[in-house]
Each structure stands twice: as C-alpha cells, then as structure tokens.
Amino acid sequence: MSVSRYWREAKSRYMLQGSKCGRCNRLFFPKRSVCPSCKSLSINNIDNFNLSGNGVIDAFTYVHEGLTGFEMQIPYVIAMIKLEEGISITAQVVDIDDNTKVYIGMPVRMVFRKIGEDGKSGMIYYGYKFSPDMANFG
Amino acid sequence: MREVAIIGIGETKFGELWDRSFRDIGIEAGLKAINDAKITSNDINALYIGTMASGSLIKQEHVSPILLDYAGLSSDHIPSIRIEAGEASGALAFHQAYLAVASGYYNIVVVGGAEKLTDVSEDVARDITSSTSDQEWETFFGVTQASQYALIANKHMNTYNTKREAMAEVAVKNHYHGSMNSTAHFQNKITVEAVLKSPPVSTPLGMLDCAPLSDGAATVILAPLDIARKFTDTPIKIQASTISTDTATLFHRRDICTFDSTILASKKAYDLAGIGSSQLDLVELNDNYTISEIIAIEDLNITKKGEAGKELLNGRYRIGDKPSINTSGGLKAHGQPYGAVGIAQIVEIVKQLTGRAEKRTVNGAEIGLTHTIGGIGSVSVINILKRVN
Ligand SMILES: [Zn+2]
Numbered sequence: 001m002s003v004s005r006y007w008r009e010a011k012s013r014y015m016l017q018g019s020k021c022g023r024c025n026r027l028f029f030p031k032r033s034v035c036p037s038c039k040s041l042s043i044n045n046i047d048n049f050n051l052s053g054n055g056v057i058d059a060f061t062y063v064h065e066g067l068t069g070f071e072m073q074i075p076y077v078i079a080m081i082k083l084e085e086g087i088s089i090t091a092q093v094v095d096i097d098d099n100t101k102v103y104i105g106m107p108v109r110m111v112f113r114k115i116g117e118d119g120k121s122g123m124i125y126y127g128y129k130f131s132p133d134m135a136n137f138g
Numbered sequence: 139m140r141e142v143a144i145i146g147i148g149e150t151k152f153g154e155l156w157d158r159s160f161r162d163i164g165i166e167a168g169l170k171a172i173n174d175a176k177i178t179s180n181d182i183n184a185l186y187i188g189t190m191a192s193g194s195l196i197k198q199e200h201v202s203p204i205l206l207d208y209a210g211l212s213s214d215h216i217p218s219i220r221i222e223a224g225e226a227s228g229a230l231a232f233h234q235a236y237l238a239v240a241s242g243y244y245n246i247v248v249v250g251g252a253e254k255l256t257d258v259s260e261d262v263a264r265d266i267t268s269s270t271s272d273q274e275w276e277t278f279f280g281v282t283q284a285s286q287y288a289l290i291a292n293k294h295m296n297t298y299n300t301k302r303e304a305m306a307e308v309a310v311k312n313h314y315h316g317s318m319n320s321t322a323h324f325q326n327k328i329t330v331e332a333v334l335k336s337p338p339v340s341t342p343l344g345m346l347d348c349a350p351l352s353d354g355a356a357t358v359i360l361a362p363l364d365i366a367r368k369f370t371d372t373p374i375k376i377q378a379s380t381i382s383t384d385t386a387t388l389f390h391r392r393d394i395c396t397f398d399s400t401i402l403a404s405k406k407a408y409d410l411a412g413i414g415s416s417q418l419d420l421v422e423l424n425d426n427y428t429i430s431e432i433i434a435i436e437d438l439n440i441t442k443k444g445e446a447g448k449e450l451l452n453g454r455y456r457i458g459d460k461p462s463i464n465t466s467g468g469l470k471a472h473g474q475p476y477g478a479v480g481i482a483q484i485v486e487i488v489k490q491l492t493g494r495a496e497k498r499t500v501n502g503a504e505i506g507l508t509h510t511i512g513g514i515g516s517v518s519v520i521n522i523l524k525r526v527n
Binding site (some may be wrong): 009030058059061062063064065067068069070071074075076078079080088089090091092104115116125127128129130 | 160237261264265268273276277279280281282285288289296310342343388389461
C-alpha cells in the first residue's frame with residue numbers, strides 16, 4: 001500500500017474519527033460527505049466526530065483461514081460491534097485467551113494496535129482493534 | 139419494451155480446469171450456445187461479458203475484445219461489453235443485455251460469464267474473494283468474506299434459533315443435486331456429519347459450508363420473443379429481470395440477517411411477472427456459504443424470516459419439491475466461477491424447462507427464478523424465466 005493511501009485515513013483508524021450530520025445529528029463511521037437521510041441538504045454541513053470506542057459485541061466469529069498478512073494470528077476473533085453511540089463497526093477483538101468466553105452482548109472498548117505490515121522492511125500499519133472491557137463487566 | 143426470450147445455452151464443465159485458459163473456457167461456452175441457438179455470426183448484434191476479477195486473476199483487463207476475437211467475430215467489429223459487479227458480474231451482464239434487446243436497440247445478443255480462479259494460489263484467490271467487501275474499512279482489518287457470512291450465521295442462529303445442522307443440510311442437499319449434474323465441480327454426496335466435522339474456516343462455518351473456487355464459463359443467447367421460434371422450438375421467456383443494491387459495507391446495514399437488496403429486487407420481479415413466490419417451480423439462489431441459502435430462501439419470501447432452517451431440516455427444497463432449490467447443485471456443488479455464476483444459474487433453469495437436466499429434471503416445471511449476489515448482498519439480481527407453451 002502507498003504511504004499516502006494509508007496516511008490519509010490515519011485519524012479515523014487511530015482514534016475512531018467519524019462524522020456527524022449537522023442537520024439531523026446522524027453519526028457515520030467511516031466519514032462521509034453526504035448524509036443518506038438528508039441527502040443534498042447535508043452537503044457542507046457534516047463535521048468530524050470522535051467516537052468513544054465503547055461498545056458491545058453484536059456478532060462474532062473465530063477466523064481460521066485468514067487473509068494474507070494475518071496468518072500468524074489465526075485463529076483470530078472478528079466481531080461486529082455496536083458502539084454506544086448507536087452505530088456499528090466490524091473489527092478484530094484481541095486480548096482473548098483460551099479461557100475467555102466471547103459472547104453476544106460482551107462489553108468491549110477500542111485499543112490502538114498494529115494491524116499489519118508491508119513485508120519485513122515496509123510500512124507498518126496501525127489502527128483500532130477492540131478488547132474485552134473489564135470495567136464494564138457486572 | 140419488447141418481450142425477450144433465451145434461444146440458446148452453453149457452458150463448460152465447472153471445476154479445476156488446469157489445461158484450459160480463460161479464453162478457452164469463454165469461447166467453449168460461447169460456441170456451444172451459438173450452436174444451440176442455431177444462429178450464425180452474422181445474426182449477432184452484440185456481446186456482453188461478465189467477469190469479476192480478470193485483472194487480479196490473470197492480469198488481463200479489457201477481456202471483451204479478446205473473447206470477441208477468439209470467437210471469430212473480430213472482423214464483424216460488433217460491440218463487446220465487459221461488465222463487473224463482483225460475484226454478480228454475469229447476472230448484471232445478462233440484465234444489461236436483456237434491456238438492450240427489450241429496448242429494440244439490438245436483436246440477437248450473446249451474454250457470457252467466465253472466471254479462471256485456479257491460475258492463482260488459493261491464498262491469493264481468497265484475498266481476491268474478499269476484495270468485493272470494503273477494502274479500507276473491512277478487509278484492511280482482517281475481515282474475510284467467510285468471516286462476514288460467519289457473522290451473519292452467528293447472528294441468525296442467535297436471533298432465530300437456527301440450528302447448525304440446518305446449515306449443514308444446505309450443503310448435503312446441494313451435493314445430492316450436484317451428483318446428478320455432469321458439469322458440476324463436485325459430484326459426490328456428503329453427510330451432515332461430514333459438514334459438521336469439516337475443518338473450521340470461520341466459525342460456525344467449516345470447509346464444507348463454503349462453495350469452492352472454480353473455473354468455468356456459461357453463455358446464453360437472447361432474442362426478441364416474436365422471432366425466437368425462428369431459431370428454437372423451446373424459447374424461454376424472460377418474465378422479469380431486476381436489480382437492487384445496498385451498502386458495500388456489511389456493518390452499515392440495518393439488519394445483517396436480511397439482504398434488503400434481495401427483498402426489493404424479488405418483490406419487483408414478482409410484480410413484473412405477475413406471480414407470487416408460491417408459484418415458483420425452480421429456484422437457483424446464492425449459496426456461496428450455507429447460511430447464504432437460508433437467508434436467501436427467507437428474503438425471496440419462499441418462507442418467513444427465521445423459518446428456512448426448520449424447513450430444510452424437514453427435508454424441503456429437494457428435487458421434486460415446490461420449489462426445488464439449486465437443482466444444479468448450486469454454487470456449493472455445481473461450482474463458483476464468480477463471473478459465470480449468474481449465467482450458469484440461468485442455464486440451469488433453461489435446461490430444466492426444456493427437458494435437458496439429466497436425472498435431476500423436475501417434471502412439469504414451468505417457472506424458475508435466479509438469484510445472484512455480488513459482495514455481501516450489496517447487489518442482488520433476480521430473473522424470472524417461464525416456458526412458453
Ligand atoms: Zn442528516
């Protein structure tokens with residue numbers, strides 16, 4: 001991947017920066033420039049919005065056949081996460097050992113991690129993953 | 139709009155065709171269809187080709203002039219149009235060709251789909267398979283295509299109490315159908331136990347829940363219905379051809395257990411054809427993963443949301459049932475050469491309606507539906523085909 005292709009998305013990948021429609025307050029991740037509810041009325045009326053990174057697992061899977069670059073991590077957990085702001089995101093869930101039971105409704109929070117790399121001497125990619133949120137276990 | 143008919147079909151065997159190139163299989167299917175329709179090259183007004191990933195798979199973009207040339211048609215200088223819509227590329231090419239004939243602009247049109255998936259390693263093919271999802275916000279983070287369908291399966295099981303065995307039953311049924319199809323990638327029968335014990339790909343889905351990566355090509359010939367009988371005694375009328383779309387990103391959907399694109403495209407198609415789902419005799423639907431068939435049965439309104447698993451466990455949808463679903467063996471057993479899938483589904487319905495479906499013929503069938511998906515339900519293409527008496 002070229003440096004520019006990676007760099008231009010960094011804010012969203014490092015700190016879950018999404019956007020918010022100034023007309024109807026609908027939130028988006030990733031960012032977009034047109035609100036699907038307000039359509040043309042939202043143009044030039046959408047601002048950046050940082051999501052909290054707190055959410056619960058809505059669906060999950062243990063991936064045993066990973067993509068190129070993820071072979072060393074298998075099996076890894078991919079989950080669709082419902083964020084507390086009401087929108088969803090799909091991401092890897094880490095810090096899970098053999099004794100951790102992953103379940104629908106499990107509280108998780110965003111963590112900043114290495115995602116991948118371009119070979120041995122290439123760029124290293126960082127971004128969000130999610131981790132069990134111990135503070136929110138009742 | 140004019141009424142349009144299918145007047146000829148052709149297809150290659152689906153599978154790992156090590157000795158055949160992309161152009162070999164594309165041409166084989168095309169020439170078979172031209173021969174079947176008893177047309178000559180002078181009759182052909184245009185060629186439409188669906189292929190998903192020729193650039194990634196064989197490093198060849200702009201395949202349309204190559205297939206035209208090797209079909210012996212380059213000196214006719216007719217339009218040759220390549221269409222890409224992920225795994226629905228062939229189905230979308232069919233839709234565009236249908237519109238071109240229905241509008242009156244072209245008369246005889248050849249529509250082919252082809253994909254050569256075994257010229258790259260399985261790892262590379264898997265990466266390409268996942269490239270119809272959102273590269274920046276899904277695939278970048280390690281999300282595979284199988285993992286997306288696994289999320290759907292996990293949620294469907296949790297919401298509707300869908301049993302793991304019901305998913306296995308999809309693979310068992312479709313392999314049983316494939317065992318009667320001489321062009322199928324897999325012609326072996328399998329058991330529920332074998333599916334449950336197959337190595338995990340993305341839990342709960344195992345290897346035998348996933349359709350294979352196949353080479354293959356399929357072609358159909360379209361003509362206005364009013365001249366179709368000049369070419370064939372058994373024209374198959376296109377009652378409806380519809381498309382609907384949705385977000386490319388699965389996590390942007392309102393409900394991942396439902397593909398709204400399928401609901402909307404099929405509603406429109408039932409309206410255009412003037413039928414309800416209960417009148418369907420045959421359905422070729424998307425079963426790239428076993429859970430896919432379950433949600434497709436529900437979204438096509440063949441049964442209520444959450445009920446398809448129970449119906450499958452009751453032995454429904456096998457050959458002879460109404461509807462008989464995936465009589466070709468589906469993507470699971472017949473095979474999954476992406477761009478060719480949508481055309482191959484149409485070929486199967488035409489074979490059934492013209493009595494050419496070998497031992498798997500559904501007696502008395504009149505109406506069939508095809509359902510093709512691109513991305514994770516980000517586009518659905520529906521066609522309803524009918525025998526003309
Ligand atoms: Zn808005």
